Amino acid sequence: MADGGIRWWHPRMWGAHLLGLVCVAIATGMGVWQYDAWQERRAAEQVDLTTAEPVPLSELLGPDHPFPSVGLGRPVEISGTWLPQGTVLVDGREDADGADGLWVVTPLTDGEPDAPAIPVVRGWVPDGTDPADVPAVSGTADLVGWLQPGEGSGQTDPDPTDDVLPQVRIADLVQRVDQDLYGAYAVAQEPEEGLAPATLDQLPKVSRFTALRNILYAIEWWVFAAFAGYIWWRYVRDTTQGAPADDADDEERATDPVTSEA
Structure with missing residues (x-):
């Protein structure tokens, strides 16, 4: 990365980091909750009280x-x-x-x-x-x-x-x-x-797919978490890599007489 570019810890990136962290944490937590529900149902079905x-x-x-x-x-x-x-x-x-x-x-x-x-x-x-x-x-x-x-x-x-x-x-x-x-x-x-x-x-009669829905919902939430993480990574990458090129273009326009006159 060229000197002067925006790095991932720059204050401008804090909002993106926070939003990405919240989205990933919520989706991951929901997935864990559905997974626990699936495990509890399986355990309950195996025990005759x-x-x-x-x-x-x-x-x-x-x-x-x-x-x-x-x-x-x-x-x-x-x-x-x-x-x-x-x-x-x-x-x-x-x-x-x-x-x-x-x-x-x-x-x-x-x-x-x-x-x-x-x-x-x-x-x-x-x-x-x-x-x-x-x-x-x-x-x-x-x-x-x-x-x-x-x-x-x-x-x-x-x-x-x-x-x-x-x-x-x-x-x-x-x-x-x-x-x-x-x-x-x-x-x-x-x-x-x-x-x-x-x-x-x-x-x-309980549907055989009742517990299956819980594990499918868990997988779905984890996919959302991965997608949110990917969106965060793409935004951070594009922002940090795009900034130096934009700065270089501004400097070129400032030093090029033809560009400046135009």
Whole structure:
């Protein structure tokens, strides 16, 4: 590089360096986050916690905490008060014989009546059951249920005015009660009286590509990071190499009488 040219540490380049660093850091961090999500999902699928000893819900999850990867399918103990006004039916749940049916879901407070609540799948009813015919529930309960993350398959509710939902989505359930809800739900191991058992086999089938999307997103973010780094390198190279040539042209014009007169 000729003397007098702009070098990469020149103050004029600081803005480009900072912008390049921020873009690369953000894209790299997002890639690492997606990669961690992919690893956590793989680890969760390899561990069967459904037969583990039950633990109190508060040991695994707080009202405002994200769902823990070590809690998928883990039996939890819940003691509290039913919130019957929050009862809904969840469609698309087949029993072991392939019969269509619905889950009966009612929030249960974890402790005192005004404590945060967790939606509990109380049992299963055949397809076509009128919500008014579902056995009512009230008072307190002590139960054990398998912990599950809230569902978010993107299904739309064809009739938002009724009490039948297409999925156990916490954001839909929280609108029906005054209490805060946990970011999870539990499938009761023992059904309430008048209901058939609800089992984990009735959960919606998870796409085999769900975890694959996480690793693909991670690769995509890392490609963005590499692209941002390349753009930064090109800008710095062009700026630092172009400056001396521009300066030389200015000096030539200043010393050339013909050019100066023109």
